[in-house]
Amino acid sequence: xxxxxxxxxxxxxxxxxxxxxxxxxxxxxxxxxxxxxxxxxxxxxxxxxxxxxxxxxxxxxxxxxxxxxxxxxxxxxxxxxxxxxxxxxxxxxxxxxxxxxxxxxxxxxxxxxxxxxxxxxxxxxxxxxxxxxxxxxxxxxxxxxxxxxxxxxxxxxxxxxxxxxxxxxxxxxxxxxxxxxxxxxxxxxxxxxxxxxxxxxxxxxxxxxxxxxxxxxxxxxxxxxxxxxxxxxxxxxxxxxxxxxxxxxxxxxxxxxxxxxxxxxxxxxxxxxxxxxxxxxxxxxxxxxxxxxxxxxxxxxxxxxxxxxxxxxxxxxxxxxxx
Amino acid sequence: xxxxxxxxxxxxxxxxxxxxxxxxxxxxxxxxxxxxxxxxxxxxxxxxxxxxxxxxxxxxxxxxxxxxxxxxxxxxxxxxxxxxxxxxxxxxxxxxxxxxxxxxxxxxxxxxxxxxxxxxxxxxxxxxxxxxxxxxxxxxxxxxxxxxxxxxxxxxxxxxxxxxxxxxxxxxxxxxxxxxxxxxxxxxxxxxxxxxxxxxxxxxxxxxxxxxxxxxxxxxxxxxxxxxxxxxxxxxxxxxxxxxxxxxxxxxxxxxxxxxxxx
Numbered sequence: 001x002x003x004x005x006x007x008x009x010x011x012x013x014x015x016x017x018x019x020x021x022x023x024x025x026x027x028x029x030x031x032x033x034x035x036x037x038x039x040x041x042x043x044x045x046x047x048x049x050x051x052x053x054x055x056x057x058x059x060x061x062x063x064x065x066x067x068x069x070x071x072x073x074x075x076x077x078x079x080x081x082x083x084x085x086x087x088x089x090x091x092x093x094x095x096x097x098x099x100x101x102x103x104x105x106x107x108x109x110x111x112x113x114x115x116x117x118x119x120x121x122x123x124x125x126x127x128x129x130x131x132x133x134x135x136x137x138x139x140x141x142x143x144x145x146x147x148x149x150x151x152x153x154x155x156x157x158x159x160x161x162x163x164x165x166x167x168x169x170x171x172x173x174x175x176x177x178x179x180x181x182x183x184x185x186x187x188x189x190x191x192x193x194x195x196x197x198x199x200x201x202x203x204x205x206x207x208x209x210x211x212x213x214x215x216x217x218x219x220x221x222x223x224x225x226x227x228x229x230x231x232x233x234x235x236x237x238x239x240x241x242x243x244x245x246x247x248x249x250x251x252x253x254x255x256x257x258x259x260x261x262x263x264x265x266x267x268x269x270x271x272x273x274x275x276x277x278x279x280x281x282x283x284x285x286x287x288x289x290x291x292x293x294x295x296x297x298x299x300x301x302x303x304x305x306x307x308x309x310x311x312x313x314x315x316x317x318x319x320x321x322x323x
Numbered sequence: 324x325x326x327x328x329x330x331x332x333x334x335x336x337x338x339x340x341x342x343x344x345x346x347x348x349x350x351x352x353x354x355x356x357x358x359x360x361x362x363x364x365x366x367x368x369x370x371x372x373x374x375x376x377x378x379x380x381x382x383x384x385x386x387x388x389x390x391x392x393x394x395x396x397x398x399x400x401x402x403x404x405x406x407x408x409x410x411x412x413x414x415x416x417x418x419x420x421x422x423x424x425x426x427x428x429x430x431x432x433x434x435x436x437x438x439x440x441x442x443x444x445x446x447x448x449x450x451x452x453x454x455x456x457x458x459x460x461x462x463x464x465x466x467x468x469x470x471x472x473x474x475x476x477x478x479x480x481x482x483x484x485x486x487x488x489x490x491x492x493x494x495x496x497x498x499x500x501x502x503x504x505x506x507x508x509x510x511x512x513x514x515x516x517x518x519x520x521x522x523x524x525x526x527x528x529x530x531x532x533x534x535x536x537x538x539x540x541x542x543x544x545x546x547x548x549x550x551x552x553x554x555x556x557x558x559x560x561x562x563x564x565x566x567x568x569x570x571x572x573x574x575x576x577x578x579x580x581x582x583x584x585x586x
Contacts, residue, residue, distance in 0.1 A: 018580075020580060021579075055583075055584055056580075058584065059411075059580070059583075059584065062411075062415040063414075063415055063577075064411055064414045064415050064576070064577060064582050065577060065580050065582075066577050066578055084417070087415060087416065087417045088417045090415065092411075092412060092415055092584075094584045096408075097408075098407065098408025098409075099407070099408040099409055099411075099412055099584075100407070100408075100409070101336055101339065101407060101409065102407065103339040103340065103342055103343060104335075104336060104339045108335065108336075108339070111332060112332040112333075112335070112336055113412075113416070114332075115325065115328040115329045115331070115332040115333075115418070116329055116332075116413070116416040116417065116418040116423070117416060117417055117418070118325060118417055118418070119325075119328070120325055120328055121328055121331075124328065124332075160412075164417070172584055
């Protein structure tokens with residue numbers, strides 16, 4: 001039997017493969033030789049389009065799905081061989097309305113899950129009260145969850161994920177559908193988890209969220225790891241893809257700009273409006289100069305966002321769902 | 324793992340589920356009115372035949388079968404975890420899902436006992452079945468035993484419904500139909516060929532119903548207890564199958580990926 005490794009990576013995935021059977025067709029490969037390491041106390045973002053394999057990875061880590069081959073371990077414990085010992089180390093939070101008992105109160109929900117994580121009655125009550133206070137739901141502790149807003153439910157989800165005092169939190173698109181204020185509050189809570197030394201694996205579509213929260217970001221598509229980077233390093237890596245937006249640009253001027261060195265392409269985004277994409281550092285400056293000299297004043301530049309990085313990495317297919 | 328704490332919390336969760344099914348008003352004026360009408364209907368058929376014995380037979384059969392009917396609802400409510408999106412979380416929890424799924428629908432035992440007992444005790448004098456206090460108390464206890472033991476059958480159907488979700492209502496309805504036809508509810512079990520009688524004997528509610536008939540008919544306690552014993556023995560078998568089926572479901576789901584986040 002393996003032992004819990006305090007110094008072992010919080011999550012260590014090696015050559016992980018998961019195939020799903022399809023009716024009458026070849027197996028669909030959701031994860032393909034996937035590698036990942038998440039250190040204790042790290043907030044690690046997992047970015048990818050729908051069907052990229054993010055949730056499959058979370059399901060394997062949470063022990064509800066077996067891998068086809070390869071290995072996955074949580075604090076040194078194999079998720080297949082040591083599933084029973086892995087489960088208390090994990091907290092799972094997914095987005096949306098589901099996953100809570102709507103007729104039960106917030107406190108009852110937490111006490112229910114506390115029991116399933118091995119806490120006795122008194123300890124469960126104490127833990128529920130503490131977590132409700134932490135996520136700002138203490139004043140609503142005794143109200144049925146069905147009366148909660150989406151943001152409140154999501155905070156309760158997070159509290160539920162923390163009820164077993166996990167070392168690793170799997171957050172599967174936790175802010176999906178949240179309003180900006182709730183999402184901001186949620187991010188503050190995740191920040192505090194990092195401060196406590198918990199590892200967080202966060203799957204998301206939200207580039208701003210990943211950039212704000214994550215220590216490292218892994219880009220996944222087709223079940224494969226494309227890159228794993230510090231989000232800022234990755235941003236710098238593709239800073240040469242700076243973009244210039246302009247309005248009131250005549251067609252002839254657009255053609256002149258397209259011919260400038262370092263301009264990758266000029267896209268028409270509306271009548272007279274263009275988006276100039278560059279592929280060389282410093283290429284934006286001559287573009288700006290040319291536009292201003294031609295009398296165009298409605299001009300702006302945008303630094304590369306993680307979304308641009310992401311789209312660049314996974315190509316033109318962008319966020320489209322895989323067949 | 325604190326199994327008592329898990330059971331207590333699961334039962335509370337089940338109790339809140341009951342409030343989705345009924346409010347006190349809908350239970351009293353919806354469900355109970357329907358139950359009473361159903362029992363009155365069958366009992367009236369006996370009256371129309373001019374046979375007091377047959378009337379009492381139909382009354383007891385229809386009233387006690389309400390307990391079996393309600394506990395078969397456990398088949399549907401066992402799958403409610405999928406609807407609330409908690410199934411994956413249960414599967415990933417250290418306590419696992421088997422205890423929770425097995426205990427969450429307990430409230431059907433309570434409501435089945437109450438509905439069935441009210442129908443039996445309220446309509447017995449109307450259709451000429453005189454019950455003394457002792458007989459009435461025994462009848463309620465035996466109705467409870469019937470509901471309790473038949474819960475294992477509902478749970479078994481629920482475990483299959485989780486696994487074969489698209490056929491979730493088929494299992495319970497097939498079992499109910501079988502019990503109604505061959506279980507001595509309106510037609511004595513002895514009416515059917517021997518093979519069917521053996522088949523009917525596999526269902527705890529058939530023995531529970533027989534125990535109630537014996538008790539209200541003034542049979543010796545030993546005969547009543549023998550029938551109750553058969554109910555519990557067959558229930559143990561169903562419970563074992565249900566537990567194995569739930570365990571198999573969890574293991575199989577891990578292999579096939581049939582439990583998703585949000586399930």
